[in-house]
Amino acid sequence: MANLNVEIGNLKLKNPVMTASGTFGYGEEFADFIDLSRLGGILVKGTTLHHREGNPYPRMAETPAGMLNAVGLQNKGVNYFAETIYPRICTIDTNIIVNVSGSTIEDYIATAEKIAQLEQIPAIELNISCPNVKEGGMAFGTSCKSASTVVKAVRKVYPKTLIVKLSPNVTDIAEIAKAVEAEGADSVSLINTLLGMAINVKTRRPMLSTVTGGLSGACVKPVALRMVWQTCKAVRIPVIGLGGIMNAMDAIEFLLAGATAIQIGTANFIDPQITIKVIDGINAYLEEQGCDDIKDIIGGLIC
Amino acid sequence: MANLNVEIGNLKLKNPVMTASGTFGYGEEFADFIDLSRLGGILVKGTTLHHREGNPYPRMAETPAGMLNAVGLQNKGVNYFAETIYPRICTIDTNIIVNVSGSTIEDYIATAEKIAQLEQIPAIELNISCPNVKEGGMAFGTSCKSASTVVKAVRKVYPKTLIVKLSPNVTDIAEIAKAVEAEGADSVSLINTLLGMAINVKTRRPMLSTVTGGLSGACVKPVALRMVWQTCKAVRIPVIGLGGIMNAMDAIEFLLAGATAIQIGTANFIDPQITIKVIDGINAYLEEQGCDDIKDIIGGLIC
Amino acid sequence: MLFAQMKKYVLDLKVNTKTHLHENYVLLKFTTQNGEQLPDMLPGQFVEVRIDGSPTTFLRRPISINYVDKKSNELWLLIQLVGAGTRQLAMAEPGNIVNMVLPLGNSFTFPENKRNELLLIGGGVGIAPMLYLGQTLKNKGYTPSFLLGARSIRDILQLKEFKSLGETYITTEDGSLGERGYVTQHSVLQKIHFDYIYTCGPKPMMMAVAKYARNNNICCEVSLENMMACGIGACLCCVENTIEGHVCVCKEGPIFNINKLSWQI
Amino acid sequence: MLFAQMKKYVLDLKVNTKTHLHENYVLLKFTTQNGEQLPDMLPGQFVEVRIDGSPTTFLRRPISINYVDKKSNELWLLIQLVGAGTRQLAMAEPGNIVNMVLPLGNSFTFPENKRNELLLIGGGVGIAPMLYLGQTLKNKGYTPSFLLGARSIRDILQLKEFKSLGETYITTEDGSLGERGYVTQHSVLQKIHFDYIYTCGPKPMMMAVAKYARNNNICCEVSLENMMACGIGACLCCVENTIEGHVCVCKEGPIFNINKLSWQI
């Protein structure tokens, strides 16, 4: 068994495999299928200051090797999370990280402050890239200036590990990564969903109630991997790679490109046990390649 | 048989189905498979002022529901095109449109001027979005300012229909479309390829000699469709939609989103007769829907 | 509404038999590979099937539990061929392995009074969950009746099985079997006062049934469909608007009491 | 090098027979659906096969023409199972339809002098085009010899067919058949002076053969592989570096005279 430990800021992961926010519920939903304590971390659902009903139905459409979603940050708000969900999940022996979303800087700050008080939550992932809500944060993630502003504000009130989740719907993602690094982010995670769309030609209506939605799944992997590679070259903080990881080989591509850890999203829907298979697959690859430490392959792309 | 005629500037197309540059050679390669004169138009290979060898091998990798390419504008230069290829293809009874690429504004101007002299070429498609060449134009396509500059310069020397092909690797494609519209472009076509990457985990090397390359095929359709829809709302000139069109229903989605015409690229590799099937499929759809003119569905999305 | 907190499994099940009931419907009977007992499943629950070999099918497909035969240790799925995924699934042959996540969702609830008159209304492929529900009700000592609706006689499926479980009424749109018309027009609704109605079928049909039930003060549960990605309440893609806000059809449903829904009926 | 300007077709061919030559190799024999004559094809040409039913296979797969049996109107493809695409193709059963674009690429050229000593060297699945080439040469009045190389006796395929066409020499890496070692180490190369060598196989093998040929002033043609998207010269994805610059393996190849290549040998 190779050493799979990695670090993201002060965060210690037993292995680089985490689950992506919005695709793994609060972890509990998968407890019947896998031993959650084997995961490097669980990114729980996007959490906002106040309760949100999310977008109207329909919220999902299948696309070639992927899917569009327009959930729109449905959640019961940070207080409900802290009071009802947190006590239930805080005993899971892995890193539980809260994905924090907002429509205003004040929202982000207030939510982050609340989460900071939860002892068993070692990190937040600041979602400045949700494409499914009018003021859902994507606007923050599409310019260096607004990304800096929100990260700076949250950094002041949030002392633990601060991960910033970047939007791929930009001309130069590495620039934005540099901007948030400069404001004290401990890590960046990328990519959130690509903005996409689908039409039902019979009804001539959009497949999603919001017309456009977020594209995820295997189809986005080439774009995600490219962005992770570009970002890893641009920043010194650890990068968490995600987008279209469907199996261990996909995960290894992200690690070779320089990601310190990875997240698995849509693949959980197709195989609820995929996270464990990816952990085992990474280990098998390391043994095959004669490596005894995951760090031997992180950033190991030869080019 | 419904009326399928559409117009792009002064260009009259017998139907909205064209082939995408770089995926259909000079048309001749497909003459054994289909009647080329049935096409609305043929966009020939990216043509530059001087001969280009393109990128080293390997230039292609398969991805989920798509492919990456890094051809890098291999072509024999505009003079060779004018002297050797043009005479061979100018008799095909369809619109032959040259995709013009360059690394400098001067290159674009010189190439456009040469093509302007070829009587049977009614239009050019200005490629300011090739991701596979260091100075291959993508830089021009990623900011409003540089896009305006090159379009303005070419507009001065090119009196016929000027189509500008936009890059999807930007934060706001509609802004760029508006900028080139303001400089006198007759139409915009989108999308060119998304910048992507793939790694061979066994060798730990990139799958492409250039590390990153252009993603095309079914996987990009949701992103392409979204960008076409956004652009159609932003400009008044006709929009040509492409990216991942694999069948008639895909094409109709683009038309409903507002595209006046569409192009088929990667799908030609999988089915060399796909263009004809798409034309027939659009016609069948119109009949099913009780429309006798393609214009009844262009922009017909209900939302 | 009972929220079934049952353990879920990812299982590779083997096709035992396949029957083409009709060119558009296939009945697949599955069993475990090594003779282990199938997990407990409740009527109204569904499974998420992985479709291998269909290039255009990315996500799993939700399919209702049509029947669980405890004796032969079989799970039955009744599949209507609508798109690439269901067509590919229908190509499975005896011996083939199909991967499923199961059992998912809540289930139908049962009245306290075993003497209640119960009507199970199925339309089209919506009859699927009614068979297992009918059998379960009968096992528990209830007396279910069935009302099946379809376009024509050819689309009335598993009639023999339904008849063996209780009185079975039929409507077809073309009158080729039973009474002509829609289920809500069947004369039995005038003759018998039902205390409970369970229904599954096309949404317009279920809405008509729900309206009838509401107008006649009948307790009514419907089985809803929705576009699903995860099937286990993790992604929040499959919401229905209820009086309690957006809830997931895959987890808090697919069975809903009509009083909970915000349907305009 | 002859550039074959032959008409190309998109055809739905029917699997006539399938033979598992070995767990990793399948021989598929195809014919037309309605008895029409197969188009003319030349040795060295290939087909682009569409793979249906493999979710991970997006593009067609290039496969050499192994043999064309004019009498039975059959096209043979010899397939090595390497990834999802070839594995899916190998699951085709007699009667199944497979879509192909053919014939593609140029072909091997023939020496003027029919008395020339010709050696056809195939390594692994690279023997595939050698069978049709051997038959064609024999039909034209040449006397081809064959040198087949593989890891072990199990990997030597279609030996009977080769033997029926000419003298056949063998090397295996483990010595389980023929001489132990690589093809370029076979003793026949010391004994007979060949005028022409045709070769197809793994690149290191072809480079070794090319080097031997160059050192001994033997005319040599190799069949190259490359990642292909279109297979018809339209996309420029499949280039090989030659003394004339980048040329497409799918159109100006796959057969190249070694003097045209810029191999460092």
Ligand SMILES: Cc1cc2nc3c(=O)[nH]c(=O)nc-3n(C[C@H](O)[C@H](O)[C@H](O)COP(=O)(O)OP(=O)(O)OC[C@H]3O[C@@H](n4cnc5c(N)ncnc54)[C@H](O)[C@@H]3O)c2cc1C
């Ligand atoms: C709880 C539940 C139980 C069901 N039970 C049955 C059953 O017992 N028998 C049966 O034949 N069908 C059942 N369905 C419907 C079945 O899931 C769809 O017919 C199937 O997903 C279509 O897939 P396809 O690939 O064949 O068609 P596609 O071409 O993918 O789609 C055809 C239509 O099917 C629907 N659909 C597609 N994907 C999904 C999805 N992931 N979730 C929900 N709907 C989708 C859409 O309305 C779409 O327009 C059930 C659906 C749900 C939600």
Ligand SMILES: Cc1cc2nc3c(=O)[nH]c(=O)nc-3n(C[C@H](O)[C@H](O)[C@H](O)COP(=O)(O)OP(=O)(O)OC[C@H]3O[C@@H](n4cnc5c(N)ncnc54)[C@H](O)[C@@H]3O)c2cc1C
């Ligand atoms: C001109 C030519 C003739 C060939 N003749 C034969 C033959 O007669 N029999 C035979 O078994 N194989 C032949 N091959 C090789 C065959 O094309 C590959 O083995 C096949 O494409 C692999 O597909 P896959 O999906 O099974 O594997 P994948 O998992 O997709 O890939 C495995 C490896 O196959 C290669 N490959 C994949 N896709 C392509 C592609 N589109 N073009 C070229 N190479 C690719 C790559 O090196 C890749 O690493 C030939 C290739 C070429 C170019």
Ligand SMILES: Cc1cc2nc3c(=O)[nH]c(=O)nc-3n(C[C@H](O)[C@H](O)[C@H](O)COP(=O)(O)O)c2cc1C
């Ligand atoms: C249904 C769904 C809901 C999502 N919700 C969130 C969310 O609340 N917050 C967030 O940052 N990302 C969210 N995402 C994005 C994922 O976390 C991830 O960035 C994206 O799906 C790409 O990874 P994948 O291809 O592995 O799924 C969601 C994705 C899906 C599919």
Ligand SMILES: Cc1cc2nc3c(=O)[nH]c(=O)nc-3n(C[C@H](O)[C@H](O)[C@H](O)COP(=O)(O)O)c2cc1C
């Ligand atoms: C092999 C290949 C070569 C291409 N070459 C060019 C080119 O020379 N000029 C250009 O503007 N676009 C080029 N493109 C982009 C296509 O024209 C098209 O914009 C893109 O592939 C998206 O469409 P599709 O998904 O239908 O292929 C190329 C694409 C491919 C796959």
Ligand code: FES
């Ligand atoms: S399908 Fe994911 S929550 Fe219902």
Ligand code: FES
């Ligand atoms: S594969 Fe397209 S040019 Fe050779």
